[in-house]
Amino acid sequence: MVIASLQGVVKRYGSHLALDHVDLDIHEGEIVGLLGPNGAGKTTLIHTLTGMIPFDRGTIELFGSTKNPFTKKNKSKMGLVTQELTVFEELTAKENLEFFAGVYGLRGEERKKRVAEALEFVGLSTNARSAPNKFSGGMKRRLNIACALTHQPKLLIMDEPTVGIDPQSRNHILEAVQELRKRGTTILYTTHYMEEVQAIASRVVIVDQGQIITDGTVDELIKTIQHEEKIKIDVTEPALVPISRLEQLDGVKQVVVDGSNITVISKAGAGNLDRVVSIIKEHGGLLGIHAEKPNLEDVFLTLTGKQLRDGEAKE
Ligand SMILES: Nc1ncnc2c1ncn2[C@@H]1O[C@H](COP(=O)(O)OP(=O)(O)OP(=O)(O)O)[C@@H](O)[C@H]1O
Numbered sequence: 001m002v003i004a005s006l007q008g009v010v011k012r013y014g015s016h017l018a019l020d021h022v023d024l025d026i027h028e029g030e031i032v033g034l035l036g037p038n039g040a041g042k043t044t045l046i047h048t049l050t051g052m053i054p055f056d057r058g059t060i061e062l063f064g065s066t067k068n069p070f071t072k073k074n075k076s077k078m079g080l081v082t083q084e085l086t087v088f089e090e091l092t093a094k095e096n097l098e099f100f101a102g103v104y105g106l107r108g109e110e111r112k113k114r115v116a117e118a119l120e121f122v123g124l125s126t127n128a129r130s131a132p133n134k135f136s137g138g139m140k141r142r143l144n145i146a147c148a149l150t151h152q153p154k155l156l157i158m159d160e161p162t163v164g165i166d167p168q169s170r171n172h173i174l175e176a177v178q179e180l181r182k183r184g185t186t187i188l189y190t191t192h193y194m195e196e197v198q199a200i201a202s203r204v205v206i207v208d209q210g211q212i213i214t215d216g217t218v219d220e221l222i223k224t225i226q227h228e229e230k231i232k233i234d235v236t237e238p239a240l241v242p243i244s245r246l247e248q249l250d251g252v253k254q255v256v257v258d259g260s261n262i263t264v265i266s267k268a269g270a271g272n273l274d275r276v277v278s279i280i281k282e283h284g285g286l287l288g289i290h291a292e293k294p295n296l297e298d299v300f301l302t303l304t305g306k307q308l309r310d311g312e313a314k315e
Pocket residue numbers: 013016018036037038039040041042043044045083192
């Protein structure tokens with residue numbers, strides 16, 4: 001069952017087209033990983049979906065209503081974990097949660113119970129009486145997530161919840177997201193880390209320059225590029241490598257330089273390994289050659305010619 005949907009949604013900031021006819025259905029029980037580089041339009045998509053900002057064209061449907069999707073009732077079925085931390089630094093963790101639970105209309109014993117559950121869920125029960133100004137970045141992020149959970153939303157929207165945190169807190173958050181799904185919450189999870197999406201998403205939607213460029217399970221998306229082979233080489237003198245000669249080899253689709261790393265994507269069976277190695281050797285040494293299984297990064301690279309990590313075109 002579709003619980004949230006955007007159809008033909010267009011959003012402009014002045015002359016900048018931030019969402020370009022976006023179509024997206026979110027089905028009950030999914031973890032949708034919304035993956036895209038910085039500036040792709042992920043936050044804008046979330047903010048239009050939650051009714052926080054107006055949009056220029058198209059339709060948004062929430063929990064079956066398209067005419068007036070942003071009713072108080074519908075909004076109370078959603079939880080938003082914002083990219084910026086929205087916790088009060090001077091209040092304790094518990095007081096922060098009590099405040100947000102109050103905003104969602106929870107009172108008395110129920111509020112107490114839900115606050116305790118949310119603290120427990122994000123692993124902050126023992127820190128309930130401390131203020132976030134004493135917390136690590138990861139603990140603050142977890143508190144930020146808990147603030148969106150006390151009212152038990154049906155649809156939880158998370159905007160890059162793991163930016164700038166330690167690996168332990170990141171794992172904690174990824175596990176918590178999977179646990180929430182088991183408990184019946186539908187999740188829209190935005191990130192520019194493909195490893196996260198690969199680990200938890202039941203479906204991946206890749207967005208770039210305001211457009212959805214592909215949509216499917218991790219396996220489905222990777223299958224779409226299985227007719228390609230990837231050669232990844234560490235070189236001693238990247239500046240000396242004649243990239244245009246590599247690009248002109250038969251079957252080569254893409255050459256990407258990232259520091260000392262050169263990635264050559266060819267049609268499968270093009271047999272370019274020897275040729276690539278000998279061209280590079282003419283201009284310096286090789287530090288290593290890697291044959292990697294294709295991943296979502298490669299899907300993005302193949303579709304856009306850019307790297308997901310920094311969103312910059314490299315030629
Ligand atoms: N209020 C605004 N006014 C003008 N331009 C904006 C505004 N908000 C976002 N943009 C622009 O719209 C584009 C999409 O931004 P958005 O924040 O949605 O991307 P994002 O994918 O969430 O990126 P990030 O990962 O950096 O948060 C960017 O080019 C951004 O500069």
